[in-house]
Amino acid sequence: MKDHDVLTRIKELGVCAIVRGTSVDSLCNIADALIEGEVHAIEVAFNTPHASYMIEELVKRYNDQMLIGAGTVLDTETARVAILSGASFILSPSLNIDMIKICNRYGVLPVPGIFTPTEAVTAWENGAKIVKVFPAGVLGPNYIKQLKGPLSQIEMMAVGAVSIDNFGDFIKAGACSAGIGGELVNKKLVQEEKYDEITKRAKAFVDAFKKIKEKK
Numbered sequence: 001m002k003d004h005d006v007l008t009r010i011k012e013l014g015v016c017a018i019v020r021g022t023s024v025d026s027l028c029n030i031a032d033a034l035i036e037g038e039v040h041a042i043e044v045a046f047n048t049p050h051a052s053y054m055i056e057e058l059v060k061r062y063n064d065q066m067l068i069g070a071g072t073v074l075d076t077e078t079a080r081v082a083i084l085s086g087a088s089f090i091l092s093p094s095l096n097i098d099m100i101k102i103c104n105r106y107g108v109l110p111v112p113g114i115f116t117p118t119e120a121v122t123a124w125e126n127g128a129k130i131v132k133v134f135p136a137g138v139l140g141p142n143y144i145k146q147l148k149g150p151l152s153q154i155e156m157m158a159v160g161a162v163s164i165d166n167f168g169d170f171i172k173a174g175a176c177s178a179g180i181g182g183e184l185v186n187k188k189l190v191q192e193e194k195y196d197e198i199t200k201r202a203k204a205f206v207d208a209f210k211k212i213k214e215k216k
Contacts, residue, residue, distance in 0.1 A: 003109040006088050011176045013041050014209035018181035020045040026190050033195040037202025043071040052085040059086035076102045083108050095119045097126050130155035137161020141173035148174035171212050
């Protein structure tokens with residue numbers, strides 16, 4: 001899938017699950033639970049042990065059912081590993097111009113992290129069509145609304161402390177999607193093998209996104 005198709009799909013789905021600090025053994029159970037809850041985008045954070053292997057396994061088993069990305073990518077070396085593992089989008093908590101360039105070179109969608117309008121414009125000027133507003137929970141939905149005023153051409157994903165209580169506000173404010181970690185793929189739920197609860201939470205986020213889109 002080409003990078004522009006991945007961006008289109010991210011916007012259509014609205015919800016991206018963030019997997020961090022989990023085990024390889026739990027991976028497929030998590031993916032199955034998310035798919036059952038209609039969440040079809042997943043990001044494996046690279047500060048998770050064996051992240052590249054986990055991405056490879058997801059691509060091998062779920063590539064026709066999910067968008068599979070890599071997160072917490074801080075440099076070009078890690079981006080290259082993620083690309084070779086099969087990730088179709090690369091997220092970073094910070095702005096690294098070289099990371100954007102290597103993703104664009106190989107047709108993989110870069111999602112650099114930004115905190116300020118200057119960083120958002122810099123990312124855009126260097127080829128990023130979507131940015132990760134982080135930490136969104138600290139900045140709040142109104143921050144995205146204000147950014148989108150002069151920067152409507154830049155798609156924005158809200159990441160960081162996004163919960164079912166504030167998710168809708170971020171989407172209404174102009175975020176095209178949200179990356180959701182502990183509020184969705186909760187470590188305790190995984191450890192206790194309560195995958196049905198992950199499915200329930202996934203469905204709640206997806207339903208909220210659909211309701212907002214239906215009203216637009």
